[in-house]
Amino acid sequence: MKATHIQLAHGNGGRLMRELLETLVFPALGCREAFTDASPLASDKRIPLMASDSFTVQPLEFPGGNIGSLAVHGTLNDLAVSGAEPAALTLNLIIEEGFALDTLRRLLESAGAAARAAGVPIIGGDTKVVPRGQGSGLVIASTGLGWRDAGCALDIRSVQPGDAVLVSGPLGDHGASVLMAREAFGLSSGLQSDASCVLELAHAVRDLPGLRFMRDPTRGGLASVLHEILQASGCGCELNEAVIPLRPEVSGVCQLLGFNPLQLACEGRIVAIVAVESANEVLARWQALPEGQSATRIGHLTVDRRVILRTPLGGQRYLDELAEDPLPRIC
Amino acid sequence: MKATHIQLAHGNGGRLMRELLETLVFPALGCREAFTDASPLASDKRIPLMASDSFTVQPLEFPGGNIGSLAVHGTLNDLAVSGAEPAALTLNLIIEEGFALDTLRRLLESAGAAARAAGVPIIGGDTKVVPRGQGSGLVIASTGLGWRDAGCALDIRSVQPGDAVLVSGPLGDHGASVLMAREAFGLSSGLQSDASCVLELAHAVRDLPGLRFMRDPTRGGLASVLHEILQASGCGCELNEAVIPLRPEVSGVCQLLGFNPLQLACEGRIVAIVAVESANEVLARWQALPEGQSATRIGHLTVDRRVILRTPLGGQRYLDELAEDPLPRIC
Incomplete structure (x- = not known):
């Protein structure tokens, strides 16, 4: 050619x-x-x-x-x-x-x-x-x-108040790195997208009976996943802001430009909702993998139909869904 | 909203x-x-x-x-x-x-x-x-x-010289009607696209052992299907130009604008390659359906590695694959 x-x-x-x-x-x-x-595939x-x-x-x-x-x-x-x-x-x-x-x-x-x-x-x-x-x-x-497997029970409607909310790694790396690669802000950093395959992370935990639901937080970030859970199950969420894993470069660019890192896309992370007694086991299995070393329990589901952040000083504020899009073509 | x-x-x-x-x-x-x-599907x-x-x-x-x-x-x-x-x-x-x-x-x-x-x-x-x-x-x-079904033997490599080439209806209606809807030629006609579902046509014949291969002739039209067969099987094709079903509006617009109707897209037709002894049965089954009434046997496969049209006067000419695209965004 x-x-x-x-x-x-x-x-x-x-x-x-x-x-x-x-x-x-x-x-x-x-x-x-x-x-x-x-195209034909093998069947079972x-x-x-x-x-x-x-x-x-x-x-x-x-x-x-x-x-x-x-x-x-x-x-x-x-x-x-x-x-x-x-x-x-x-x-x-x-x-x-x-x-x-x-x-x-x-x-x-x-x-x-x-x-x-x-x-x-x-x-x-x-x-x-x-x-x-x-x-x-x-x-x-x-x-x-x-x-x-026919026995797989993962279902967004199976989550319950009190369930732990886990993330497999730092949030917003993809959104922030695409933003910095695209816009001529004169910013530079070593930040890389988290874009990667989460199959190993999913394999590591999918047989645990306490695992209720998983989602990869892409467009709209963690906020969209938690609001989707609220819509589907009626369970709200309370997050402990101080422990949510965020890279300093992501926090920095968000502060500078007015983005909320919890609304930024990831492309290689998992948010998991887990029965409280299984939370440590999921964390341990994730942390044993290179891509899960920063896995963290960041909050729990609630009966209140709200998604709130508990701040380090003991206050609280709402985490909204993304509405107007400050950042199109992120994926 | x-x-x-x-x-x-x-x-x-x-x-x-x-x-x-x-x-x-x-x-x-x-x-x-x-x-x-x-999204889960029923399995069998x-x-x-x-x-x-x-x-x-x-x-x-x-x-x-x-x-x-x-x-x-x-x-x-x-x-x-x-x-x-x-x-x-x-x-x-x-x-x-x-x-x-x-x-x-x-x-x-x-x-x-x-x-x-x-x-x-x-x-x-x-x-x-x-x-x-x-x-x-x-x-x-x-x-x-x-x-x-695991027993289905449809395969482009199973076609043989001598096999009949059938079409389920007139060719080029989709390409010609999109062309006339788009370009401001000042032409008008009652021509409609053939865009439709060919499932009934396929159902009607897919159990016949003599049916070797089917294809829907979309971009590149009949010409592309026959060249694809040539590439995959080594079999050329000889078409009887006089019997190829073409609507007068399609022939007319092609003559006027210099298109070859056999390179125009269809979106609701089937080209079938059929063992010669099953050709009449396929035609009969298609002609019994409303969308197959104009089904026609238009030629046969050959050992020559060429796609040729036998003209009404006994001459012949090559039917080329489409190269430069006169008509983008047709589907």
Whole structure:
């Protein structure tokens, strides 16, 4: 293939599209065979789950990751926190005319590497090209199929007042690092996105009977997860602000720019709701993993239908859901 | 929800996004429950297949359909021609800031109605908003999970020289109708897209042992399907140009504008490769259905590695794959 940039014809179903797929997309993703219309998987007696997500992050490459690895991790993480073992992924590419093929290759190789590292094949997908000025470089939609044991009881409606709220690591790293990579604030730091696969974290705890519910706090951050729990279960939450793990760089940039770090996206963390007697066991298992060393119990669910932060001085304030979006295209 | 147009905050994971989902997206799609990260399906002993496709058609509404119904039909059709029974769909929405919510509702209601008509639930998905000027109104990516009997032998590599090439109806209606809806040629006609679900057509014939392979001819049209067969199997094809079903409006607009109708997309047709002794049975079963009344045997596979058209006067010419795209955003 001689082209160096995406042409409209790369999305037309004809020869140029086939060449793009054969010489760039399939090799980059590590697919052994061309995508067919629909792709068979090995089957067994467990329950299949599907997870689907689109990725529009800007910039496409950020400290600690890029849209390719993110599209794989994001969907694998949705399956992982649902208690499923991922079996296969599909990847849909929506590419803007004029996009550099070298960049496309680098991003897809990153997606392919992320899938291989997780042991999950990319078995299908689709490629569309939109005319210049009608797209945003590259958008990826990914869908995963996973299998969950029929006995898995993870359910947002099973949480109870008194349950412990745990997080697997520091919050807001992804949102803050994308923000700093994008906006010309003249800020610099060594902060990296937490974007990564949470399968190991989920594996480590999913057999514990006291584990009621897990979620990865992406857009809207921890605040959205806790409000979602409130909506679904009627349980509020009281957080101990002093112990919530936050990197100094994340706190700093949030103070400077007026963001709430608890509303910033993570892409490699888990929030778990756990029966109080199992909380220490979940923490111990997480802390034994490299990606769970900062795992912390940050609060508990309450009968009050409010999400509140208990401050170090003993006061309290509400933690709201994100409303207006100060930070679009974060994932 | 008071808004009338999409704001960036409708994609942020917070309250406005939740309101958009609860008051517009879920009701429009006919989803009973909110989407969760990953969605369980009923299981059995057949083999699961996944199909995934993105839709960027412009205009979003065209004679005979719109991007909503198209996103459902397109992915269901991929499963259908693979011999699978669709079980569930996910739908990813990538919406441009400023998009009218009334239009979004109408398009999603159309998607919901298409899914209900096919008896396939939409069980998950995702909503992203990109800033104004960085998108193209609405893009939808859909993924379907289906189940195929373990004994199904449909395979592009099983086709043989001498096999009959059948089409279920007139070709190019979708491409031509989108073209006429989009370009200001001052042309008008009653032409409608063929966009529709091919499940009934696939059901009618998929148990016939002589059925070797099916494909829905979308981007790149019949030409792309036949070249794909050539690439995969080594079999060329000889078509009898005089009998290929084409509507006069499609032939007319193609002659006027220099398009080849055999390279235009369909979105509700099947191309089937059938052992010659089963060809009449496939035709009879298709012709017994309303959507298959114009089903025709249009040629046969050959040992020559070429795709040729036998003309009414006895000459022949090559049918090329589409290369440069005269018609982007057709699906």
